[in-house]
Amino acid sequence: xxxxxxxxxxxxxxxxxxxxxQCQVDSQVTMMxxxxxxxxxxxxLIATANQGSEATYESGFVIDKFPISxxxxxxxxxxVSNMSPEDSSIYLCSVGGNSDTQYFGPGTRLTVL
Amino acid sequence: xxxVMQIPxxxxxxxxxDFTTYCNSSTTLSNIQWYKQRPGGHPVFLIQLVKSGxxxxxxxxxxxxxxxxxxxxxxxxxxxxxxVGTYFCAGMDSNYQLIWGAGTKLIIKP
Numbered sequence: 635x636x637x638x639x640x641x642x643x644x645x646x647x648x649x650x651x652x653x654x655x656q657c658q659v660d661s662q663v664t665m666m667x668x669x670x671x672x673x674x675x676x677x678x679l680i681a682t683a684n685q686g687s688e689a690t691y692e693s694g695f696v697i698d699k700f701p702i703s704x705x706x707x708x709x710x711x712x713x714v715s716n717m718s719p720e721d722s723s724i725y726l727c728s729v730g731g732n733s734d735t736q737y738f739g740p741g742t743r744l745t746v747l
Numbered sequence: 748x749x750x751v752m753q754i755p756x757x758x759x760x761x762x763x764x765d766f767t768t769y770c771n772s773s774t775t776l777s778n779i780q781w782y783k784q785r786p787g788g789h790p791v792f793l794i795q796l797v798k799s800g801x802x803x804x805x806x807x808x809x810x811x812x813x814x815x816x817x818x819x820x821x822x823x824x825x826x827x828x829x830x831v832g833t834y835f836c837a838g839m840d841s842n843y844q845l846i847w848g849a850g851t852k853l854i855i856k857p
Contacts, residue, residue: 635792676835676849677790726789734839735780738789 636661636729638739646745647717654713655742657727662707665730668700670723671741677726683710717746749774751838753848761856766823768851770836778839779812779819784850785832823853831855 637660647653657666668680680700681689689702703711714721722745728736753770760766770779778797782790794803796812796819803810807824819838823830836848 674852676847678847679845731792734778734843734845735792735795736790736837736845737792741789 635731635737636663638727638729638737640727640739640742642742643740644743644745646747649718649746651717652713652715653717653744654711655725655727657710657712657739659708659729663729664707666704666710667728667730667736668702668710668712669726669728669738671726672723680712680725714744717744719746722746749840749844749846751776751836751846751848753836753851755851756849757852757854759854759856760826762828763825766826766830766853767820768834768836769818769820770838770848771818772838772840772846773817774840775816776838776840777816777843779816780837780839780845781810781819781821782835782837783832784835788832790835826853826855828855 639658641656666683669677670680671677679692680695681691681702683689683702683704685704685707699715701713725742726738728738731737751770751772758766778795780795781793783793784790794810799816800814801812809822811820819836821834833850833852835850838846
């Protein structure tokens with residue numbers, strides 16, 4: 635399985651600011667995913683990021699709020715823009731494994747004041 | 748949209764008791780995956796079931812996929828403190844979308 639790291643691991647931000655989360659993989663992968671997980675809740679897919687193409691966003695998520703970059707096959711960023719307290723959550727990146735399975739990074743715990 | 752219902756939301760057990768979580772989909776799934784998330788951790792892939800009626804075992808964990816490929820279960824025999832966490836199922840639908848269950852939190856009573 636791939637080894638995935640995320641930066642930062644946690645942050646406390648003021649409302650109205652933006653935070654960029656980085657996801658680094660130790661091997662080249664085609665598909666990377668960004669999820670949000672509220673405390674005690676399930677995972678909600680934000681978008682799928684494929685290298686060389688625009689990210690595909692799920693219903694309820696828009697590029698202006700969550701711009702994503704995917705400059706190469708080992709790296710992606712997710713920006714949470716113009717943050718409000720409702721954006722407080724854990725943000726997880728994942729990569730596709732064999733047979734549609736997924737491997738997750740350690741997550742970024744975001745608190746917006 | 749498509750949903751995968753997972754029950755129960757919580758299960759409190761004494762150490763040594765068994766634990767079971769169930770997932771049900773309204774539509775046929777191409778596969779179902781199970782993940783474990785320890786408190787404060789991230790989801791970790793456990794297993795994938797693909798075939799109708801498939802049963803797989805990992806030590807004390809038994810995973811089943813229903814004959815109609817719409818339901819699945821995870822059974823843990825003789826729970827240990829290391830089993831504590833939330834268990835998620837995730838079903839792959841016909842559009843290759845992974846639909847996540849709500850998770851079942853396993854709590855060991857002190």
